[in-house]
Amino acid sequence: MTTSSTTHSRKPRNFLYISMASLLSFSLFSLFLFLSLSSSSTTTLKTNSHHPTKQKQKPRPNVPPSSASTTPPEILQACKATRFQDTCVSSLSNPNVPRNPTPLQIIQSAISVSNTNLKTAQSMVKSILDSSTGNINRTTAAKNCVEALINSQYRITRSTDDALPRGRVKDARAWMGAALLYQYDCSNALKYANDTSLTRQTMSFLDTLMAFSSNALSMIVSYDAFGNDTKSWGPPKTERDGVWELGSGGDFGSGFRGGFPSELTADVTVCKDTSNGGCYKTVQEAVNTAPDNEWGHRYVIHIKEGVYNEIVRVPLEKKNVVFLGDGMGKTVITGSLAVGQPGISTYNTATVAGEVWHRTKSSQRPLL
16 A cells, blocks of 8 residues: 555656656757847848848939038028029038129029039930930930930020120020020920830939029029019019019010011022022021021021922021011911821921020020
8 A cells, every 4th residue: 555655646746857857848949949040140131231232323413512501691591582492502502602602603503503413414315315226206305305405505504604794684584594494395305205214214303403493593583683682582473473574565675666677688588489590499508508606697588489398497506597588478488297207296396496586675585
């Protein structure tokens, strides 16, 4: 009886020892597994840190290094005249702007920022053109964009190198306004061929470029209205805001009231019958004879009665070209370009394309 009772009392103890040993073994195994996984995870992170994923960087606007904490108060005040004030301040807060800059120096710096970024945009559009072989729509859009940005750059140069240094602020307004318009034309052209990542990046960059140009134009407008009194400068307002500028509504401030210019003498003649000599057969031939970059003389082309079936292009370098016909319904220039034809967009459909001029108080400028 004694032996049997002792045997029965040892069985629970043996079972308890075995259970505790099993639990301890399981805990040690779990700890070992946790440490192994942690080590493996750390190794993976270290390995990945040495091989970062390469991402193609998008072109960024060319804005000089910012020193916003020391932005001259003159810049902060001048930028209140713009639509994109934060962009204005950041683009002009750099060592290239003189200390205590004058309003004119601030405007020149703003135009310089626009011109620098314009060159980047030209490079991006050139890349689109180079990569568009076989794609007629994108090729046409890129070519139109290249031409538009060339025209834009020419007008920015006219603002900085010609108009502003001579005090012709209204001319600078016209040139800078035209520069902004051509940048918009470029963006609008690409909108109909927006089928690649490069095109989308370029359109996004053009938005930034137009903000820079808009800021420069806004400051020129305020400078034209208030001069060096930058405290009076403010965001641009138009007739929609109930503001009518002096000289608007057809009064250009120089006594000019429209009508046909008097005392015009033809430099060359265009006619249908060239058998007697002395005239050109096409209008384009006559346009090509105009001198390049001649500002002091109107080049008058007399186009005799007849129907001239041709597309006429007056290049940028042909200045002050005047077409003088024999009357409405008598001298007719007609073309047949239309959207939908291969390689033709709205930008290309004009029968006669070139500069249109009107008088201003200081000189002549393109009518936009």
